[in-house]
Amino acid sequence: MKINYFLLLLAPMALLASGGESGGSTDIFPRAVNFLIFAAIMYYYVADAAKQWYVGRKNEIATKLDSIQVKLKESNSKKETALAKVEEAKANARVIVETAKKEALLLADKVAQDADVEIESLSRAFEDRVSIERRKMQRAIVCEVLDEMFKEGSISLDNDEIVKIVNKKVA
Incomplete structure (x- = not known):
């Protein structure tokens, strides 16, 4: 309350104060009225x-904001x-990797089985060849023995x- 009284007492001093060059009145009131009329x-x-302009700018900003929000949602x-x-x-990818591992195991098993079958087949073929060669050798030996016996002719057996004799030669 005291501040209001103090300001009320200082207001006329501020309004009536002049630069001190002239003792006349100031034109602050007409200038203030002119400014109010101009405003x-x-x-x-x-x-x-x-x-x-303000409403347009506000609408433009709102439209841009809406489009940005739509783009954000998209x-x-x-x-x-x-x-x-x-x-x-x-x-x-996990399923494909698992399937590939299973296929690799199956292929490895199949290759191993095929290799075992091939080895067994080659082994049988070798044994068959050996037995055929033995029979050929036995026939050749028997033929040789018989040829010797028949060529000599003097031996009567x-x-x-x-x-x-044949068993001795063959064995």
Whole structure:
């Protein structure tokens, strides 16, 4: 309350103070009235344009904000679909890797079985060849023995002796 009284007492001093050059009155009141008239005229001519510009700018900003929000929602939905696709791709990759491992094991087993079958087949073929070669050798030896016996002719042998001789040669 004391401050209000103090300001009330100081107000006339501030309004009536002059530079001290002249002892006459100041033109502060006419200048203030002229300024108020100027401000009113400016408001009259510029207020509608300023309001329209303000409303237009506000609407433009709101439109841009809405479009940005729509783009943000679209990008978020695209991000979600991309993340879902990434997860799906990871799951598919895991399945493919598991399938590839199983196929590799199956192929390894199949190759091992085929190799065993091939080895067994080669072993049988070798044994068959060995037995065939033995028979050929036995026939050749028998033929040789018989040829010797028939060429000499002087030796007369009965069947038991011939069989013994052949068995000795073969064994």
